[in-house]
Amino acid sequence: xxxLLRSSPLLVAVAFAAMLSAQETPPAxxxxxxxxxxxxxxxxxxxxxxHFRALHWPADKDAAIAVVGTRTLTLTDLVDHLDGRHHxxxxxxxxxxxxxxxxxRSDLMAPWVRHFADxxxxxxxxxxxxxxxxxxxxxxxxxxxxxxxxxxxxxxQSLKEQGRPTELSQRRVNLLLADYQLRNGLANEIQGMLDFxxxxxxxxxxxxxxxxxxxxxxxxxxxxEHILVQHRDAGTGLxxxxxxxxxxxxxxxxxxxxxxxxxxxxxxxxRLYSEDQKTAPEGGRLGxxxxxxxxxxxxxxxxxxxxxxxxxxxxxVETQYGFHLVKRVDFAQQIFILFTxxxxxxxxxxxxxxxxxxxxxxxxxxAGVRLML
Numbered sequence: 001x002x003x004l005l006r007s008s009p010l011l012v013a014v015a016f017a018a019m020l021s022a023q024e025t026p027p028a029x030x031x032x033x034x035x036x037x038x039x040x041x042x043x044x045x046x047x048x049x050x051h052f053r054a055l056h057w058p059a060d061k062d063a064a065i066a067v068v069g070t071r072t073l074t075l076t077d078l079v080d081h082l083d084g085r086h087h088x089x090x091x092x093x094x095x096x097x098x099x100x101x102x103x104x105r106s107d108l109m110a111p112w113v114r115h116f117a118d119x120x121x122x123x124x125x126x127x128x129x130x131x132x133x134x135x136x137x138x139x140x141x142x143x144x145x146x147x148x149x150x151x152x153x154x155x156x157q158s159l160k161e162q163g164r165p166t167e168l169s170q171r172r173v174n175l176l177l178a179d180y181q182l183r184n185g186l187a188n189e190i191q192g193m194l195d196f197x198x199x200x201x202x203x204x205x206x207x208x209x210x211x212x213x214x215x216x217x218x219x220x221x222x223x224x225e226h227i228l229v230q231h232r233d234a235g236t237g238l239x240x241x242x243x244x245x246x247x248x249x250x251x252x253x254x255x256x257x258x259x260x261x262x263x264x265x266x267x268x269x270x271r272l273y274s275e276d277q278k279t280a281p282e283g284g285r286l287g288x289x290x291x292x293x294x295x296x297x298x299x300x301x302x303x304x305x306x307x308x309x310x311x312x313x314x315x316x317v318e319t320q321y322g323f324h325l326v327k328r329v330d331f332a333q334q335i336f337i338l339f340t341x342x343x344x345x346x347x348x349x350x351x352x353x354x355x356x357x358x359x360x361x362x363x364x365x366x367a368g369v370r371l372m373l
Contacts, residue, residue, distance in 0.1 A: 049241075050105070050233075051233065051240060051241060051244055052232070052233035052236060052238040052239060052240050052241065052244070053238055053239050053240070053241055053372075053373055054104075054105045054238070055075055055104050055105070055109075055373065056101070056104065056105075057075070057079070057094040057095065057101050057104060058094075058095065060075055061074070061075050061076045061079070062074055062075070062076060063075050064372050065077075065078060065113045065116075065117075065371075065372055065373045066113055066116070066117040066120075066369065066370065066371050066372055066373070067368070067369070067370040067372065068117050068120040068121050068124065068367050068368070068369050068370075069120075069121070069124045069367045069368065071120065071124075073116060073117060073120060075104075077116075078112060078113065078116050079091050079094065081116060081186075082112070082182070082185070082186075085185065085189070086181045086182060086185030086186065086189075087178065087181055087182040087185065090182065105236065105238070106236060107235065107236050107237055108183060109236065109237075109238060109373065110232065110236065110237035110238050110239075110320060110373065111186075111187070111237070111320075112186055113371060113373045114320065114371060115186035115187055115189070115190055116186060117369050117371060118190055118360065118363070118364065118369070119186070119189060119190055119193065120367070121363040121364055121366075121367035121369050122190075122193055122194075122197075122359070122360070122363045124363075124367050125362070125363040125366050125367055126197060126359070126363065129197060130193070130196070130197075135196065136192070136193065136196045139192050139195050139196040139199075140188070140189055140191075140192025140193065140195075140196070141192075142192070142195075143188050143191050143192040143195060144181070144185070144188045144192070147184070147188055147191075148177060148180050148181075151176075151180055151184075152168075152173070152176060155176065156168070190360075194356040194359060194360065195356075197356070197359055198352055198355040198356050198359060200348055200351075200352040202348070202351065204344070207339075207344060207347050207348065207351060208339050210347070210351045210354070211339050211343075211347050212339075214291075214350070214354070215337075216291075216331070216333065217290075217291035217292070217305070217350065218335070218337040218346075218347070218350065219333055219334050219335030219336060219337050220290075220291070220331060220332065220333045220334065221287075221288045221289055221290050221331070221332055221334055222289050222304050222305060222328055222329075222330070222331050222332075223285065223286070223287045223288070223289065223328075223329040223330050223331075223332075224285075224286050224289060224304045224307075224326055224327060224328050224329060225266050225267060225270055225279075225283055225284040225285050225286070225326070225327045225329060226270070226274070226276070226279065226284045226286060226300075226324045226325065226326050226327070227255055227266075227269060227270045227273060227274040227276075227284050227324065227325040228274050228275045228276040228279075228284075228321060228322050228323070228324055229248050229251050229252045229255065229273075229274075229275060229316075229322050229323045229324075229325075230248060230275045230321065230322040231244065231245055231248040231249075231322050231323060232320065232321065232322055237320055237321075238373060239371065239372070239373055248322070248323065251273065252316060252323055252325075254273070255269060255273050255325065256314055256325070258273075259312065259314065259325070261312070262310075262312075263310065263311070263312035263327045266283070266284070266312060266327045267283030267284065267285075268283070270283045270284030271283055271284075275322070276321075284327075285329070289301060289304055291305050291350075292350060292353045292354070292357070297319040297320060297321075298357050298360070298361065299317050299318070299319060299361065300317055300319055300324060300326070302357070302361070303317045303324075303326050304326060304328055307326065307327075307328035308328065309328055309329065309330050309331060310327075310328065310329070311327070311328055312325070312326070312327045313325065313326045313327075
């Protein structure tokens with residue numbers, strides 16, 4: 001099966017152009033694609049404003065999307081970065097292709113903004129450590145190749161399970177790569193920066209010290225209850241407009257006023273007020289939460305593990321879903337692990353994850369990241 005190991009700007013640009021006109025089936029498991037193209041009217045009719053903040057290109061090109069340190073990031077900054085680094089031709093396509101322009105109001109936009117702000121925060125906070133641009137680029141390129149190969153393998157496996165041909169032409173691989181880079185390029189860029197900052201090189205003594213200090217995280221899990229107040233659109237993840245934010249803050253204040261300090265009525269309040277429709281009927285319960293759990297936002301996992309059993313955190317945790325109030329119910333040690341040679345590879349993975357999480361969340365806090373979209 002042909003595989004593109006390194007993309008050039010020209011190749012990606014060609015692939016992007018082909019992607020826009022291709023009628024082939026989109027990758028299985030990929031994010032939802034933009035709506036089908038429609039004939040653009042000469043004059044756009046006045047439509048009702050959505051309840052979330054929606055930007056249009058080029059009308060909102062100077063709109064602020066995030067504040068990081070003393071720098072305000074604009075929509076143009078984001079578009080230029082995507083166009084110059086991850087998807088050449090993107091900026092032009094925003095102007096001429098309605099389905100591409102619609103991506104600015106899709107479920108791609110909020111992650112793009114969050115990742116772009118995180119990149120800026122890490123550049124500001126770790127500037128002295130990021131001076132070796134060549135090495136950083138090598139590490140980031142390796143992350144992209146590895147993750148795209150995993151994506152491609154998953155795509156081929158999906159085709160196989162559907163009984164469809166699994167042989168991919170080079171053109172198809174190029175199209176998949178172009179789409180993958182547009183959707184996931186920023187996330188891979190962040191991971192490359194984190195891998196560069198924390199390459200995972202520690203002595204046996206350092207690994208053992210980390211293991212001793214974090215033994216409960218190996219094989220342990222916590223059960224929590226949470227109350228979600230949404231300040232973002234449930235479909236796109238984009239921030240609500242001012243009136244929606246005001247309602248969310250008012251709802252959060254009402255919940256905090258009704259919660260008892262000991263958390264004894266937490267389940268009742270969760271059933272009444274939580275906007276997580278899956279967990280609200282169960283009193284907001286989330287079980288089997290690992291310390292580094294890919295199913296949940298890192299800040300929520302961290303808060304859950306910081307609390308003691310029975311303790312309530314009335315200081316809300318903000319995630320891409322909204323504001324969370326959290327009560328830790330209990331802790332259970334499912335597996336007991338000893339520090340042995342066989343365990344060292346797993347310990348390295350967890351230690352690297354911990355160090356990278358500290359880097360990311362520390363940079364956000366130090367740079368005072370404020371998302372505006």
